[in-house]
Amino acid sequence: MQYDGLRNSILACRDDRQKRIDMCLRNSLERFAGRPAREGRAFIVTLSMNIPGVVKMPPGAAELAKNGAALVESLPVGLKKDCSMEDALGPFKVYSGFGDPYGAKNSMMFIEESIAEHRLLDIDIYTSDGIVSRSAVAKPERRCLVCSEPAKECMRLKRHSIDEVAEAALELLNKRAERIA
Template sequence: MAHSIFETGSPVDIAMVLANRDRRVAVQQRILEQTPDETLIVTKLNVPGPIKNNAALQQLFTMGVSRFRSVLAQANLAVTPITEWHELTGNELFWRSSATSAAVKRAAVTFEDTDVLGRIFDVDILTGNPAKAISRTALGFSVRRCFVCQRPAKECARSRRHSVAELQAYFDRLYQQVSH
């Protein structure tokens, strides 16, 4: 049997994850204050368990970002990268676009719902000052589905329906599928 991609990397604890979230929110707010008429796009992986970054996860992130760029290009949506993080808490890319938040969110939903890597990405679309996230449902899209069982993803996350090992096994299979 193949080794798990989660066998390498430095584990992070909840305090580190929460500190990273606070940092992300502050950066998002600063960017939106500086460019209030633009749409902010924040891409990151939804990685289960304490290992949030390593070479394999970096590879999945890079491949997914490239695929999302293709979806944006197909929709004729120009984007400009602002900053990129490759921290123990995960990989994140912040971009901006002069396109409407609705147009960018439609492209993000297309990527998340149709690309095999889109399933493990979280693509947040924000606009305004203060920052306001554009939801899938506000544009008439269904809620995200769990990549293990297809129930609403938030329902599975809240109830912890799937073990970390089960979620990581999905990542392992996906990595084997796209890296060979």
């Protein structure tokens, strides 16, 4: 029964986040309407945590989220923060921008891949056509935290228990804590 309540809470948070994403994207499209296509296109960036398991904000996750936000905000892609909140899934930020969403995707993936614990950051780009995928910028899928195979494949095949994946995420956070201590 407790699991059902947690699952429902997580699903409700995901639905709420998607509504915010849709609203921010509509606002961004309206804000940049009329700008010449040769200058770029409207897009939004979402930043959240990708923490598997029941505990969505284990020790060290809040600091990692702040670090991720600082890195996103430091990039020269002209972003404006539209929304910042925290829910049962952890911190969540939405930024709007205008320009090259594919270049922005590459910049955000650089952050995600720059150091091991940044794999726990989830930075997505949305345009009026939907989410900009890794394949759209000729990059491979995210890798599993446990075995380094494609993460979607491991989830689909249930190669690892949720506890194994959550433990791998905690190890990344612990290594970060040791490195910055």
